[in-house]
Amino acid sequence: MSARLLLVDDDRFILENLSRVLRAQGYDVKTASNGEDALRHVQREKPDLAILDVNLPDFDGLTLCRRLRTEHRFPILMLTARSDAMDKVVGLELGADDYLTKPFDPSELIARVRAHLRRTREYSLEASAPARVEIEGLVIDHEARDAFVEGRAVNLTRKEFELLAHLAANKGRVITRESLFERNWGFDIAFSSNSLDVHIYRIRKKIEPDPEHPRYLHTMKGYGYKLEFKS
Numbered sequence: 001m002s003a004r005l006l007l008v009d010d011d012r013f014i015l016e017n018l019s020r021v022l023r024a025q026g027y028d029v030k031t032a033s034n035g036e037d038a039l040r041h042v043q044r045e046k047p048d049l050a051i052l053d054v055n056l057p058d059f060d061g062l063t064l065c066r067r068l069r070t071e072h073r074f075p076i077l078m079l080t081a082r083s084d085a086m087d088k089v090v091g092l093e094l095g096a097d098d099y100l101t102k103p104f105d106p107s108e109l110i111a112r113v114r115a116h117l118r119r120t121r122e123y124s125l126e127a128s129a130p131a132r133v134e135i136e137g138l139v140i141d142h143e144a145r146d147a148f149v150e151g152r153a154v155n156l157t158r159k160e161f162e163l164l165a166h167l168a169a170n171k172g173r174v175i176t177r178e179s180l181f182e183r184n185w186g187f188d189i190a191f192s193s194n195s196l197d198v199h200i201y202r203i204r205k206k207i208e209p210d211p212e213h214p215r216y217l218h219t220m221k222g223y224g225y226k227l228e229f230k231s
Helices: 012-024 035-044 061-069 085-094 106-124 158-169 177-185 189-207
Strands: 004-008 028-032 049-053 076-080 098-101 132-135 138-141 146-149 217-220 224-227
Touching: 004 012, 004 035, 012 028, 012 106, 028 035, 035 049, 035 061, 049 061, 049 106, 061 076, 061 085, 076 106, 085 189, 098 106, 132 158, 138 158, 146 158, 146 189, 158 177, 158 189, 158 224, 177 189, 177 224, 189 217
Parallel strands: 004 028, 004 049, 049 076, 076 098
Antiparallel strands: 132 138, 138 146, 217 224
């Protein structure tokens, strides 16, 4: 069965053209021209991936992203004409998985859609991964989608949990920055580098007694990160 995509944009030209491009790749594409229509569509039929424009006529795409994330976990790719990195950071904090800045080559959109759908399938197939990983007072719980320090939930965001869970599945091993970029942000390596640092900093603030002297999440300078307890 072909993957179901929801494309949300108030520009009819963009809707028609991107729909045609994505359908030519075999995807089942539904469209909406505003946030309310998008929410109604998701209530009827949950997509496998959503592509949201930041600028919508009723409420912006960031608000739509936040509302979708309260109930759903499918990948969200944002389209924006803005180049301000802070808009992207806000979007990622609200639960977006990726950003694509207009104008863009349709082939790049297709590549990112494929990558996110592939990673979603990989996550769903990771049945062999332990449901809980415990490291000296730190617990990463896949069912709760959160981490616990001495029994206290730290309230990780979706992206923070996915980063920490991937490191936990490879505890004691150094995971390269490039591997974390591709797995969590796709192809936008230049931006992901900054975003990765932001997310690691936020994770440390939540799980470390002293974020400036981490016991769990360690930086291997010039290479990557490792999750391992060090007193």
